[in-house]
Amino acid sequence: MKKKNNLRKPFFEELQQGNVEGEIILFQPLWVRIFHWGFALSLTGILLSGLELHKPAKFFAVSYGDMFKIHVISSWFALGFVALRCADAILRRDQSLIPKLRDLKLFPKLLAYYLFLRTAPPPNRKYNGGQSLVYSSWLLLFLIASLLGLSSYWQGEHLIWVWRLVGGFQRLRWIKFMITIYFLATIPLHIYLSMTENLSHLQAMVSGYERKPPPKKS
């Protein structure tokens, strides 16, 4: 630990000496970054293999047993990453993903910004209203899909109440497909906005640190 302090010290010293406009802060902690990229990768695996299982592509003749394995393994990995993120959030008392009333109130203004009716987005917490809504809905839908997936994986041996609640395998499959479509529709949005709105957030997802701009001189 001593060594680490030694290494970081001059770095932060220099940062705090007013060399940089604003200050450099830890924006995305390590576990968040691990979760983000790990989840992204396994979710891609789930979605692609799921789509292939749902409707086999004409040009792509593969063993469907393997496809199923990829689907299930990616799902377990993704579940693990979600568990990591949840544990991390609980330990750090991180509430950035939970949408608050204020986010909802500001959401129309945010929409107005995205529709070019405002020039600047409204003030936000770590994530803006749209982000927290989308991220929390992802978490929720992923957990629902996992529950449905597990109940179909166990073929009615366990989680029978889920089967009764849903009312049939076909409806279960349909719900999972719709969740997939939701993911497929919102993920490109996420990528697009993260690339065009604030690149420093994107690099923070790699490095963890971000330069916080100085308060505006007024």
Add this chain to the structure above:
Amino acid sequence: MLLEAWLENGVIKDAYISDTLYRGFEQILIGRSPMDMPYYTQRICGICSSAHAITASLAVEQALGMQVPPNGHLVRNLILASDVIQNHIRHLYLYALPDYFRGPDLAPFIPHSESDLRVSKQENDSLTEHYFQALEISRAAHAAFAVFGGKAPHGHGIVPGGASMEVDADKVNRYRGYMMEILSFVENTLLPDVDLIIKRYPDYVDLGEGVGNYMSVGGFLNPEGAALFPQGIILQDKRESFNQRYITEDVTRAWYKPHGPLHPSEEDTIPDHSQPKGYTWVKSPRYRGQPMEVGPLARAIINQEKVIGHGALARIWARSYEIKKLAEATLGWLNRLEPGAETLNRKIGSDSGSAVGLHEVMRGVLGHWLSVKKGRVQHYQIITPSAFNFGARDESGTRSVGESSLLGLKVQSEDLKEAGRIIRSFDPCFSCSVHLIDGERIQALRIE
């Protein structure tokens, strides 16, 4: 099905036949894919499933401009023929003949209906034995259906564009085997049994005559277009050619939102149980405004075949000889099948259109009228044979064939057995329209 008969001195003066079940299939079909129609409409009736399948397929093919390969035609004929044979055998032994003999002392036959039984003990025993044989044989007929149809009832083989099953020697062999078994049963057991009943009950040959109008829309075409059951109309003793545009349906006395007599491609089906004049769920289909009798007897008369009369047992006689005719025809079709040649052509000409599918089936004329718009069913109307035979009275109060056939019938039994015999001779399929008699009311009305 509910039969209400007004009796006066033991003679039926008036009769109302009412169907007591509404399921609303015509409403359910709207908005679905036309390719589903053969499967979905089969669920209307469990005993004549392939009839609806073939009629729906004909309508869909016509609407969407599909062509059926010759092999497909033959395979479909084979499927429907085996189902018709199955239906006829089941109807004769399970439903019709138990009215004429005592039956075994087993649970569903007890209590027996004892009145007016004229067969001897020995004959009764052999009929009982044949009853169980007939169950086996009708099972074999359904197995023949399954050879090309996948499963029975509610088979999968008939699809728009032809038949899904490929043809090879194995299937031909099996089908033929079942058909020979059926044919020998029909010749050695069924026809003698029917003749015996006719000998014992000669009065029923002409008892329960219809109205004298007969209709057939033709069916079982071979690839050249020649029909085993030709088309035709006998209206008030005059023979004329059939045109489906003269078919209308009226709902004045049925539990539907009223409309005048309309062609099935124009009418709607909106149930309304509060209609004061209604007494049944069956509409009143008419041809040129006249009730028509349909079924094996009508087919035989139009085809100018031999008939023994026009009453209850004449219908049963015509039905049993039709089994033989069909079974022999299937052997001919089997010989014409080409192994390996295509049975199915799924090419679609257009995604919209309207059409009518008409085919002679177990109980007579079955018609499906549909229109398709952009791959969705917009309109669907079905007229079943039992609706022709047992529909409601129309605007002018004209009775259906079934109701008319009961008029003037002398009833001696407690349980209206005579009426039951006549009604059953039509082979009423009361889930496509009605069920077998489950409750009935005898009201003696005194007319001063």
Add this chain to the structure above:
Amino acid sequence: MIETGTCTGDSISFDNIWTPTFSDILSNILDWRYDWSMNQAQGSAAYQVLLDTYSKLPNEYILIVQGSMIHSDSGHYDHVAYEQGKLITGIDLVRRIGLKAKYVVAIGSCAAFGGPVAGYPNPTRSTGVQDVLPERRVINVSGCPAHPDWIMGTLLHLALYGEPELEKYGRPKMFYGETIHNRCPRRYYYDQGIFATDIGQKECLYRVGCKGPVTYADCPIRRWNDRLNWPIGCNTPCIGCTEPGYPDLMSPFTVHSPDIPLPGGTKIATDSVALGVLGFTSAAIIGHAAASLYKGRIQRNLLKSTVRGKHRFSLTKVKTFHTYRVKKNAKKE
């Protein structure tokens, strides 16, 4: 056996039983009291048999119901009997007889889950038997129609050994324990990714809407009608007739996902909804990107988020994972 909103297909299917023969069943196995299609007595005499069984043998008889429970107009769309000047509805009769039955068996998908009669828009508001008899367990023998072996096997089990082990939707596990897909003879094609492009072909019918993967039944090993053939053997997809939600969730039968009914009676395919949503998102993103470029928002955002500070660090990677430090010799600009 009481028939309600049915097509009688299950009776017909039951008559197709291969072994044991029907006469054996009637004379030796079951005491088949009341059946519309089999009773010789008609009308009130036949109905009396049912009432006698009900009153003299309470909790000893098995009630078999075929057909859906029709709720429209408080059940008056379906009358099944006539008693003391009143027409008895299907629901009333099933409730009355069912509450005193030893077992209630619902045969066919209509009786089990509503079936084709309950198809959208369900004009008769039909449901399965379980919904009108919530107080007691109903053994479902679903299928459209139910296989005769399923019916007879269940009845025999009830007669000899009591209630069979049931699976999640109240169906006997011995018949409905495994999906069609898991035992399908064409599974090889599926595993290899070889698919039929239309019905009538020899390969796996998954791409043309086979519902085998979501349907619990033993058709592939049992097969139908003298064990000759079955729907997939007939080169047509399984339509999922044993499952709750059949037929709406299973139709179009040749398409993978069900149609979604919209208010107003029209229906829309799931795939078009999915494609619509995806198309809308891509169009929105592309449009937004173009507008942002035109308005200069992208340029401004990128500049703002990547603009340099006064001081540029020279960082050097330290061996420890993910730690950097400022180079000693870095000069201030």
